[in-house]
Amino acid sequence: MRKLENSELERKSIKDFKNSEKTPLIIVLDDIRSLHNIGSVFRTSDAFLIEKIYLCGITATPPNKEIHKTALGATETVDWEHHENVLEVISNLKKKNITTLAIEQVESATFLQDFQVEKNQKYALVFGNEVFGVSQEAVVLCDGCIEIPQLGTKHSLNISVSAGIVVWDLFQKLKHLNS
Template sequence: MKLNADQLRKLEEERAQGSMKQVKRNPIYFVLENIYDTYNIGGLFRLADALAIEKIYLCGDSEIPPNARIKKASIGTYKVVPWEYRKSAADTIADLNLKAETRNSKQFQNSKNQNSTTPLSPPYQGGETGETSNEVVKQLSNNLNIIAVEQSDKSVPYTKVNYSLPLVLIFGNESYGIKEETLKLADQIVEIPMFGINKSLNVIVSAAIVSYWVISKIKT
């Protein structure tokens, strides 16, 4: 089912819940840390829906739906994208890691109980699998791959990283970016090369470039 902007804005909450269940989601999470601009948040909801990601985590000082400007910028997609508010990005990452460890432990125990000699099933089935490319490990992993999108002395071009699923993408504040303590939780830090005078891109644009790069490699 595809809806246009007007239909999404008018979509009733009950029907939206049903629509969410029909989406085959990709095992990608957006962690938004202290994003102040509500239009940016709304735009990120719209992007998240386009990518069919698993969930958005709104952290710290980020505003949450049903803020009027988020509703407007998202054209109603906040109703069809799973989201949750968390006190901090660090709390979110700790919780996601704990859930992954618990899930892996249960899978291991089930495998032992069944005396199975086959490899453990991946924790998610949202993305397609295939041969490994230079940029993306398409086979689902039992561990989270945590990537911070930020300019840093430790960052590398986003096209030079080996991504794996399930994937957490962290995006930070429009002015000061991702907090240093949050960067330390990432497996890798990536940035988008800038060739002009301007130092950085809008957070929605940055998120779209990196996440569509990942999706394009998963889907090919």
Template sequence: MIDQLTHNESNFQKKEFPILLLLDNIIGEANLGSMLRLADAFGIQKIIFCGSEPNLKSNRLKRTARNTHNTVNFEFEEDSVECVNKLKNQGYRTVAIEITSTSQSIENFVLENENKILLVAGNERHGISEEVLGLCEDYYHIEMFGENSSMNVAQSVGIALYEITKAFNKFDKK
């Protein structure tokens, strides 16, 4: 018989990656709760909520976050453009998860040196703002095989974080 393990019984090693997640005007409370949970699951350093301040008292956000709103490091910045510029000046490689004319599949993400990553995700309806998109250095999308060309922002961030942390783990083994 196979036993399902609890968190305390698993052998996952806690690890933090030099990744910041900038949410450019994401407003859905379930999406925000999911982002907090993903940030915890993938060991990122911090979430930066930009544009719209999250309602951390929302029951929907708290239910989705499953207590990670109390454990994940986050901050709020009003101006996404100013925040991206500041972090670029601090040496962050800006990576947009967005379908663009120059984006490539996130499965091709590679680290060439010990990059600090700023992963940028955009609003549920409009994506990353044009101004912020113009500041990003790299553009990645998720290959899709159906009729639709987009997916839920939290799902796309989960896939992107999986590929980026996988690249960090490969880089560490070199």
């Protein structure tokens, strides 16, 4: 086994990324404090050809040196917008027939492994503040909630880890459904 060189990875150019068919997933980050978490979500979004990221509330925006440290250029590839009010973003996505899903621990949440994607459906995943999570108002407005099962003593995961887990799972399910 030999580790591949960067030149062997056949990475897309920014132009190729912009012109690629995107995974029908949108990320909504609401009141994310950590610039490193924001950058990490951009990098994950680039890896899985995510359509767009909405940065809401206090969530910082590019260009930003600290976001760039973890995004490593993904802020140049993944489309993004900033909005003050996450509730307006969720409402507007729903008007476009995009299924909105809060990633949160709530009553009657669907565990991630049990969530089934639908063919030709686009999904928006709402991730909340590192301490307070997705606001109750946003949870109520969303079409549903997905919970990542956790079996240890802690009851939460880092936002960038949660985003990576959920995006990977839904990417796999969407890929399988459309193959």
